[in-house]
Amino acid sequence: MNSKISTRFFSFAAGILVTALTGVIAPAKAQTAGNITGSVRSAAGSAIDYATVTLHRAADSSVVKTEFSDANGAFRFERPADGRYRVSAAQIGFARHWSEPFALPANGSLALPSITLQPSAATALKEVQVIGQKPLFERLADRTVVNVEGSTLAAGNTTLDVLARAPGVTVDGNDNLALRGRQGLLVLIDGKRQPMTGSELADYLRSLPADQLKSIELITNPPAKYDAQGGAGIIAINLKKDQRMGTNGALNASYGRTQYNKFTSGFSGNHRRKNLNIFTSVNYTRRRGFGIRNTYRYFYDSLSAEASSVLQSTSDQRNRIESSDHFLIYKIGADLNLSKNTVLGAAINGFAVPNPRPNGVGTNTSTFYDAPGLVTNYYTALSRTEGFNPNVAGNLNFKHTFGNGTAGSPELTADVDYANYYTHRLQRQTTFFEMSGRPTSTLLGDQTGELIIQALKADYTQALSPKTNLEAGAKASQVSSDNDLLFTNTVNDITTIDLGRTNRFKYDEIITAAYATLSHTLNKLNVQAGLRFEQTVMKGRQLIDSLNFRRDYYQLFPSAGVKYTLSEKHELSASLSRRINRPSYRQLNPFRFVIDPTTSGKGNPDLRPETSYNVELSHTFKQKFTTGLSFSITQNPITDVAQPESDSTTVSQYVNLNRQQYAALTLTAPLTPAKWWSIYNNVVLYYIHYQGSLAGTALNRGRGACSLSSNSTFTFGKGWSAELNGTYESRQRVGFFVFQPFGQVGVGVQKAVLEKRGNVKLAATDIFYTSPLRATSRYNNYQENLFLRRDSRAVTLSLSWKLGNDNSTATNRRSGAEDEKRRAQ
Numbered sequence: 001m002n003s004k005i006s007t008r009f010f011s012f013a014a015g016i017l018v019t020a021l022t023g024v025i026a027p028a029k030a031q032t033a034g035n036i037t038g039s040v041r042s043a044a045g046s047a048i049d050y051a052t053v054t055l056h057r058a059a060d061s062s063v064v065k066t067e068f069s070d071a072n073g074a075f076r077f078e079r080p081a082d083g084r085y086r087v088s089a090a091q092i093g094f095a096r097h098w099s100e101p102f103a104l105p106a107n108g109s110l111a112l113p114s115i116t117l118q119p120s121a122a123t124a125l126k127e128v129q130v131i132g133q134k135p136l137f138e139r140l141a142d143r144t145v146v147n148v149e150g151s152t153l154a155a156g157n158t159t160l161d162v163l164a165r166a167p168g169v170t171v172d173g174n175d176n177l178a179l180r181g182r183q184g185l186l187v188l189i190d191g192k193r194q195p196m197t198g199s200e201l202a203d204y205l206r207s208l209p210a211d212q213l214k215s216i217e218l219i220t221n222p223p224a225k226y227d228a229q230g231g232a233g234i235i236a237i238n239l240k241k242d243q244r245m246g247t248n249g250a251l252n253a254s255y256g257r258t259q260y261n262k263f264t265s266g267f268s269g270n271h272r273r274k275n276l277n278i279f280t281s282v283n284y285t286r287r288r289g290f291g292i293r294n295t296y297r298y299f300y301d302s303l304s305a306e307a308s309s310v311l312q313s314t315s316d317q318r319n320r321i322e323s324s325d326h327f328l329i330y331k332i333g334a335d336l337n338l339s340k341n342t343v344l345g346a347a348i349n350g351f352a353v354p355n356p357r358p359n360g361v362g363t364n365t366s367t368f369y370d371a372p373g374l375v376t377n378y379y380t381a382l383s384r385t386e387g388f389n390p391n392v393a394g395n396l397n398f399k400h401t402f403g404n405g406t407a408g409s410p411e412l413t414a415d416v417d418y419a420n421y422y423t424h425r426l427q428r429q430t431t432f433f434e435m436s437g438r439p440t441s442t443l444l445g446d447q448t449g450e451l452i453i454q455a456l457k458a459d460y461t462q463a464l465s466p467k468t469n470l471e472a473g474a475k476a477s478q479v480s481s482d483n484d485l486l487f488t489n490t491v492n493d494i495t496t497i498d499l500g501r502t503n504r505f506k507y508d509e510i511i512t513a514a515y516a517t518l519s520h521t522l523n524k525l526n527v528q529a530g531l532r533f534e535q536t537v538m539k540g541r542q543l544i545d546s547l548n549f550r551r552d553y554y555q556l557f558p559s560a561g562v563k564y565t566l567s568e569k570h571e572l573s574a575s576l577s578r579r580i581n582r583p584s585y586r587q588l589n590p591f592r593f594v595i596d597p598t599t600s601g602k603g604n605p606d607l608r609p610e611t612s613y614n615v616e617l618s619h620t621f622k623q624k625f626t627t628g629l630s631f632s633i634t635q636n637p638i639t640d641v642a643q644p645e646s647d648s649t650t651v652s653q654y655v656n657l658n659r660q661q662y663a664a665l666t667l668t669a670p671l672t673p674a675k676w677w678s679i680y681n682n683v684v685l686y687y688i689h690y691q692g693s694l695a696g697t698a699l700n701r702g703r704g705a706c707s708l709s710s711n712s713t714f715t716f717g718k719g720w721s722a723e724l725n726g727t728y729e730s731r732q733r734v735g736f737f738v739f740q741p742f743g744q745v746g747v748g749v750q751k752a753v754l755e756k757r758g759n760v761k762l763a764a765t766d767i768f769y770t771s772p773l774r775a776t777s778r779y780n781n782y783q784e785n786l787f788l789r790r791d792s793r794a795v796t797l798s799l800s801w802k803l804g805n806d807n808s809t810a811t812n813r814r815s816g817a818e819d820e821k822r823r824a825q
């Protein structure tokens with residue numbers, strides 16, 4: 001590790017907490033601007049945390065917003081439209097309480113009298129359980145929330161399956177996530193980035209059971225307090241947390257069937273007392289599946305767009321891979337209340353790979369034709385891969401609330417993270433040349449890698465006045481990566497090192513950041529402005545061919561938002577931000593990996609970060625129906641391409657184009673045709689235009705597209721409920737690729753059993769098998785038609801049940817390594 005970089009990191013890191021603590025020992029005692037605040041307590045006067053607090057219209061008691069009380073019993077609602085309201089509070093074991101109707105003041109915040117909950121009988125308990133259930137989809141001011149917990153279609157499925165059905169989210173053939181048609185997302189799991197992108201991230205999300213999810217948040221234009229990474233926005237995945245007092249646990253198991261078996265199981269438990277909570281979870285996955293990748297290629301002689309292209313040859317390649325996944329994901333930690341206002345937490349989580357290790361067995365058949373269509377060559381290849389990628393990460397977090405600890409009190413949080421990721425990947429491919437008579441060749445690949453991530457961050461919030469709020473923070477992260485790849489080729493029992501593929505790549509990076517955000521409320525207007533500073537120092541070294549690079553740059557990322565309440569029915573908002581999407585460590589790694597004898601992929605150390613300016617305008621009607629307009633301009637957009645490397649081979653890698661322009665119209669319409677039937681509809685109409693050049697081909701094209709999703713939830717009584725989900729993605733362009741339309745339909749039913757402590761769920765996904773991906777990529781001298789299919793049609797039976805009591809509470813657990821882990825290899 002470069003000593004200068006290391007010294008800079010530790011010097012900056014050591015100063016973060018000192019800087020954050022200086023000057024905040026005696027903060028002003030004021031409430032957050034423009035909010036409705038209050039607290040929930042028991043008859044004995046103790047705080048009740050994790051109580052369900054709901055804001056209702058006074059006229060008809062219809063629900064406006066739902067929040068939960070924190071560890072001090074405090075709750076807060078952002079200022080709604082002017083009008084008269086009531087607040088209800090409920091918690092398991094207590095009777096529901098209704099406040100008296102109230103009107104919002106013309107200016108400033110409103111502090112409600114403390115709400116006291118009385119113990120309830122069994123009948124009241126059942127009533128509270130119904131009130132606390134959230135809808136599957138919620139459209140909030142700056143994000144869409146998918147409340148996965150309790151969803152029938154989540155049973156036995158993977159996190160990636162649930163994401164692919166979320167409004168506006170798509171997964172392309174190379175497992176890249178997109179939100180409203182745009183790639184370049186920041187993905188967080190419990191506030192932490194996962195150290196992978198593309199297929200690695202997708203494989204991890206496939207190994208994480210959806211039964212462990214609490215919610216997914218889709219944030220399209222984040223404020224300055226979030227990392228600037230992720231030009232298209234943020235996908236925040238939140239895992240379940242048991243909030244009950246005493247010793248409790250939860251079990252789940254599921255069995256799914258496609259052409260293969262898919263089994264998942266999990267356990268989570270906690271032991272919670274007044275000032276201490278110890279928690280743990282273990283999730284086990286054993287799944288088999290298949291993937292089909294068929295490629296038809298056309299090779300031309302022309303390298304000029306003006307010249308007439310003459311077909312030279314074609315090829316037909318068919319790949320089928322049967323995969324076996326075997327993972328164990330674990331977590332253990334504790335939260336300690338040092339005082340009424342101070343909490344110290346620690347957690348260790350890991351990803352284990354027991355035997356048999358994840359592996360894949362593939363078969364490739366390749367046929368080559370000349371221009372008239374006569375076969376010129378034919379061969380088959382058998383491949384096998386085996387992976388071993390355990391990792392472990394630790395987090396230490398601190399939270400202190402100044403003053404009396406009520407809503408709006410100043411708060412300081414800090415996080416320290418350390419993570420170590422190890423990779424060992426073996427690949428073997430044997431090619432049989434049946435037609436040409438060439439001797440059989442065996443290619444062996446052996447890759448080992450280690451990635452170490454360290455991060456430190458601190459955040460501070462303070463109400464400067466009843467109408468003005470301040471948020472500020474700083475962060476430093478250090479990444480060190482070392483990857484070694486050895487390829488050998490064996491022909492006629494003679495083994496040689498493949499120097500064209502063998503390499504060693506080391507990468508070091510430090511990112512330091514600081515931000516400040518001010519928000520102010522004036523009557524019906526709320527304004528927020530923020531600025532984030534980030535400096536990046538990176539160094540990459542290839543030990544084989546000495547192709548090294550070093551980059552040192554800093555950038556400013558401003559953001560702003562305005563929200564104006566026209567009336568009780570109409571609300572307008574606007575936001576803008578500048579964001580960055582840095583290449584992942586894998587995308588920068590020049591290593592080459594083999595897909596089949598004529599298809600390979602490799603990293604690109606010449607990749608530059610893409611930066612974007614983003615603007616959003618939205619209108620909300622009756623706090624339900626939302627219409628949004630989005631615009632963005634991206635410089636140096638990063639996109640995945642498959643380009644010709646010779647007259648018979650292609651290589652897949654990420655490259656920078658020159659410019660990308662984006663515009664979208666988003667319509668959200670939640671409907672309730674009947675008390676037992678609710679529908680959430682989401683439509684995104686968008687246009688993306690690309691400019692750039694690659695392989696002698698200029699790109700200056702755009703295409704309009706649409707993304708549709710509809711989810712119906714049915715409640716039949718006596719513990720029965722069901723879901724029906726449908727998605728559709730129209731024809732769309734992503735760089736040089738044009739994707740054909742695709743979609744899927746899923747249905748599920750569940751029954752609550754054992755006095756609602758258990759659930760039995762049966763779900764079927766992609767029941768019409770309509771989700772294969774078909775894409776075409778064209779250059780002046782090359783065209784590729786691609787067909788991809790996975791075993792997405794599945795029927796799954798899932799069982800889950802809770803152990804312990806129903807006396808809930810809550811403690812927030814977070815982590816600070818939020819910028820670099822998504823980008824790691």
